[in-house]
Amino acid sequence: MSFTLFYYIWCLMKHLPNLLTLANLFCGCSAIAFILNAQPFYIAQGGISLPVWGVEQLYWGSLLIGIAAICDILDGFVARSLQLFSPIGKDLDSLADLVSFGVAPAMILFKLLWAAEMKEPGALNASMLTTAPAFLLACFGALRLARFNVSAPQKGGFTGMPIPAAGIFVASFPLLLWYNPYGIGEFLYNKWVIYLIIALLSWLMVSKIRFIKLMPAKWDMAHTWPQLILIVATVALFFAVKSAAIPFAFILYILLSLFYKQPVEKTTAEASL
Template structure:
């Protein structure tokens, strides 16, 4: 049983690798609409499966933490292994999604075949900043017991993983296709996520740093919004919950920390 946390972590890494394989296998090509018009088409079914396996990786990431705490099996090896798995599942795999979406955005423009491949490489900044976020967390985890300093990389990975689902499961209120084909929106999304991950902004953990409704209200509200919004908004509820998570993290009143602890962060 003592190996259960590491098994869950390896499952996280395994699912992250499968997600990358599906995302890379998603075809993106030009189809003829008539003799003069062409339109880029992205193979969203494979992207959908990539998002599904990122979600499974996130589930395993939750389970390994629960198993480690329940069994008292925390270790330096387990912590480092968890970081290595997270950078693949929530850094590299989401970067591949952004890479594909950026490629599609450029293919929709005039002169698409002349679009430089380097224009899509900012997508991989997600993996780079996510790795930096994880390395910093490993050095300061003792000072982040009540909150995260900077947005956790799984949150960034999940919001990116939701993007293909926004197109696959059409939302009756808003059509996200045009937004997802806008290269400037994608660049902005990468910049915002990278900034949030390495910022010193305090972010909520899934376990509140106290007892009672006054401590748990953000988690309760986020869960209610997720459950109530899914039937109406479908996967568009994920970006909504993500925005609320950022807002609640900023306005939440965290327990007081000593000046020495703050200085170490």
Template sequence: MKHLPNILTLCNLVCGCVAVTFILGAYPELKTVTGETFFPVMGAHKLVYGSIFILLAALFDVLDGLAARALNAQSPIGKDLDSLADVVSFGVAPAMIVYQLLWMALMSEPKAMSVSPLATLPAFLLPCFGALRLARFNQNNKAQSAYFSGMPIPAAGIMVALLPLILAYGEGSIIGLFSNKWMLYALVALLSFLMVSKIKFLKWKAPAQGIIAWWPHILIVLTAVIGYFIVGYSALLLAFAVYIIASMLYKYPENKQLA
């Protein structure tokens, strides 16, 4: 049983690898929303499969931590293995999604044939800054018991993983928004900055006792659920924005010594 956490971590890694294979196998499709208006969608179904495996990787990432604590099987090897898996599942795989979306956005421009391949390189800032964030976390001996210092890489990866779902099932305006190269560049810059910043981010568990301490978590869930019935899958982006804002507004315990 002591090897169960590492096995779950490897399941995380496998899901990340499978996600990459689906994402790289995506091909262009056109989705019509308003009759004569078409929006490019990069291999909608394969990108969605890639997103699903990234989300599965996130599930295994949670389970391996729970298993390690329950079995008292935490170890330096397990911590490093977890970081290596996270770089693939929440860094490389999401970067492939951004790469494909950037490629499609660039190919839809008037002078597409003269576009430099270097224009897609910003996508790979995600695994770079994600790896830097993980290295900083692992080298710091102070446990971040109440909050994360900087956005955790799984959160950034999940944010990107939501895009194919929104592009495949969202409204026309949202599809057009994330088919714009500048919007994608801005998203990469924002997530990269948040990962290496010193901004406090909420953990899955509230850092204090009582129902009041859970108000951000409740708000995020309500935003996603209620928003779904109003704006569909676009509510996922809204919930993520609420997560960022709530993390900044939350009053964390003063007596925690954190990285």
């Protein structure tokens, strides 16, 4: 009896990383459903047209992307701890990341561009082509993941911004719209601001800039001080600026990656991309 129980526990543990990856994918798909269900409309108040959203749907979409990020962290941690690595697991992880941090955040950008178009005169005749750039985030995210999959393992960091970082940044936008700290949320109804964000994130993901790993395999002050600074600063920002903490932490992540230089050998596969 005890041997049978041990066997089933071992089978569960052996597949735990992939189960967590599938949970990541499930959350990403669910987030897309909630985000697409959020319909913007406008009410006239004091001669001003104010946007109103299906706030609950956007909130749940952002929350599910956040849960997907936790699952993404845990599947890597479990795989390293139990030494359970496989080509299937690596490809499955990339597919899940593309949905949760590429397609789902792209849907948020799509909704923001749609809301921006609804504010324009003649909105009923607006072309859907103006919202199409939102999906560039998913396209460049796919390219980033494909390049990562054919590259040799990189110690200490990544070449190009990891797609989860870009996805979590975009997932914070509905929170900014709801709480509107310091009036930041109002800028997200400007389509040119959204276009700029799309262009910047797309470029960062496929750039040759070295970005630090958010969750290094080994922690020590000599090599992981940027991550420690980022964690402490993010916690402090949550107490100070609440919902605006994620965008500020994202900017800090970029700055720390730019200032922290670590020598890295360029692989043949990476050099050709």
